[in-house]
Structure formats: C-alpha cells, structure tokens
Amino acid sequence: MTLRFTKMQGLGNDFIVLDGVRNPIALDAAQVQQLGDRHFGVGFDQLLLVEPAQQAGHDFRYRIFNSSGEEVEHCGNGARCFLKFVRDQGLTDKRELAVETARGVIYPKLEDNGEVTVDMGPPELHAAEVPFLAEHEAVIHPLQVGDEVFDITAVSMGNPHAVQVVDDVDTDLVQRVGPLIEKHARFPRKVNAGFMQIVSRDAIKLRVYERGAGETLACGTGACAAVVAGIQRGLLNGRVRVSTRGGDLTIAWAGGDAPVLMTGPAVTVFEGVINLPEA
Numbered sequence: 563m564t565l566r567f568t569k570m571q572g573l574g575n576d577f578i579v580l581d582g583v584r585n586p587i588a589l590d591a592a593q594v595q596q597l598g599d600r601h602f603g604v605g606f607d608q609l610l611l612v613e614p615a616q617q618a619g620h621d622f623r624y625r626i627f628n629s630s631g632e633e634v635e636h637c638g639n640g641a642r643c644f645l646k647f648v649r650d651q652g653l654t655d656k657r658e659l660a661v662e663t664a665r666g667v668i669y670p671k672l673e674d675n676g677e678v679t680v681d682m683g684p685p686e687l688h689a690a691e692v693p694f695l696a697e698h699e700a701v702i703h704p705l706q707v708g709d710e711v712f713d714i715t716a717v718s719m720g721n722p723h724a725v726q727v728v729d730d731v732d733t734d735l736v737q738r739v740g741p742l743i744e745k746h747a748r749f750p751r752k753v754n755a756g757f758m759q760i761v762s763r764d765a766i767k768l769r770v771y772e773r774g775a776g777e778t779l780a781c782g783t784g785a786c787a788a789v790v791a792g793i794q795r796g797l798l799n800g801r802v803r804v805s806t807r808g809g810d811l812t813i814a815w816a817g818g819d820a821p822v823l824m825t826g827p828a829v830t831v832f833e834g835v836i837n838l839p840e841a
C-alpha cells in the first residue's frame with residue numbers, strides 16, 4: 563500500500579496527516595506503530611486521519627492514533643494542524659469548521675495572523691466521566707504512586723488528564739513518575755500526566771507525559787486541562803499563557819460549561835510518500 567502523508571507540527575508535537583476523504587484509509591495498530599517508528603518509519607507522536615463527516619452540518623471527521631497504535635479521543639495541537647491541512651489540500655476553503663471527534667464536535671478557526679483558535683468544548687470534571695476511580699468528587703485527589711503521593715486534578719478534555727502542580731517543571735519528575743501515572747490503576751483508560759509550574763496567575767510552564775506517546779514537546783489538550791485544573795484550584799485567571807518545551811499556547815476558559823479556547827500555531831514540515839505492507 564502506498565500512502566501519501568503530510569508531516570506537520572504544533573509546538574513540536576508532531577504528526578502525519580492522512581487524507582481519508584479522497585482515499586479511504588484503514589490502518590491497524592501494527593501499521594500505525596510501523597509508520598510512527600522514528601527509525602523504520604516516518605516518526606510522529608500522533609497520526610491524524612481526515613474523514614468525511616458522519617452527520618449533516620459538520621465538515622469533517624477527525625480520528626487520532628497515538629504512536630503506540632491505539633485510537634484515542636482527542637488531540638489539541640493536532641486540531642490546529644487539521645484545519646491547516648484541509649485548507650492547504652483544497653478539501654475546504656472555510657476559515658471555521660465543525661469537526662467530529664470521538665467525543666463531541668470541536669470548532670477550529672483560522673485567525674488573521676495564521677494561528678488557529680480551537681473551541682475545544684467544555685471540560686469534564688466528574689471523576690466517572692474522565693474516567694478516574696474516586697469515592698467522591700473533589701478538585702484535588704491524593705494519588706498514591708509507589709511510596710509517593712501526588713495531588714492530582716482529574717480532567718477530561720475528551721481525553722483523560724491528571725494534572726499536578728510542581729515547584730519546578732525542569733526536574734526528572736516527568737520522566738520518573740509520568741509513565742507510572744499514565745498506567746495507574748485508578749485511570750481505567752490510562753491517562754496523560756501533566757506537570758504544571760505556576761509562574762503567575764496568567765502564565766504557567768507545562769510538561770506532559772502523554773498516554774501512548776511518552777513525553778511530547780507540547781500537548782494541546784494537556785494545556786487546556788492544566789489551565790482548567792489551575793482555575794479550579796483558584797491559582798489562575800481565565801486567560802493563561804502556557805509555555806511548553808516546544809513553544810507557547812494561549813488557553814482561555816470562563817468556567818462551568820463554557821468551552822475551553824486554545825490558540826496557537828500549526829506548521830507543515832514536509833510531504834511524502836511511504837510504502838506500507840498490507841495488513
């Protein structure tokens with residue numbers, strides 16, 4: 563099978579994007595893993611598949627696969643690249659889209675300066691919906707990890723996040739504890755582990771150990787979840803600059819059922835063709 567792909571990145575969180583509108587594409591987990599291998603394939607954190615919308619009034623369907631091969635619900639940095647891809651490929655000339663994901667509809671919009679703002683929908687804070695196993699609802703839950711206890715806030719942005727506040731984000735904690743939180747038994751669908759350093763009420767530093775991809779240079783849904791967690795904890799204002807190792811995002815949330823708005827760049831790196839053995 564010959565696959566045409568576009569390599570893209572949002573703050574260094576990198577993707578291949580495939581056009582499943584003109585050419586229907588079905589990949590199994592092993593093929594995704596093979597494509598995602600940075601030595602034997604193309605290499606990426608996530609594979610993004612563009613498909614026709616399933617419901618009237620929507621523009622496209624957006625499917626996301628981690629480099630581990632599993633299909634997941636959401637990807638924020640990918641959503642900005644998604645909008646750039648469908649416009650650049652001539653699949654639409656709209657500046658604002660309604661895009662179906664596995665967990666609801668998102669609305670990416672092209673700004674005049676070339677950045678993309680995505681209405682990511684409201685966060686989900688009920689433990690059972692994240693899903694997170696908890697005996698009661700709380701903003702902060704102690705999470706036992708080996709001999710240590712970390713105070714996490716469980717947030718779903720369509721996909722699950724466990725966010726904690728740290729004094730200094732530039733330590734070995736992310737690599738040491740991230741993989742243990744990712745597969746913690748209290749997160750039945752596993753989880754993205756976020757580590758947030760509060761710089762001011764309007765700025766944080768963030769690193770995320772992603773479910774199914776390891777630490778990435780940036781995580782868009784992780785940035786949304788961190789700001790929601792920081793606001794819920796009373797530490798942040800409603801509009802926050804999030805500095806990741808790959809660059810900065812702006813996240814805004816008015817609280818409650820208001821949608822989380824994420825603004826940042828989307829960049830095409832190169833286009834290519836790869837031969838892949840049939841499944």
Ligand SMILES: N[C@@H](CCC[C@H](N)C(=O)O)C(=O)O
Nearest residue numbers: 637638639721773781782783
């Ligand atoms: N990098 C993404 C998140 C991708 C999915 C995540 N690893 C998961 O498994 O939920 C982003 O920018 O949001």
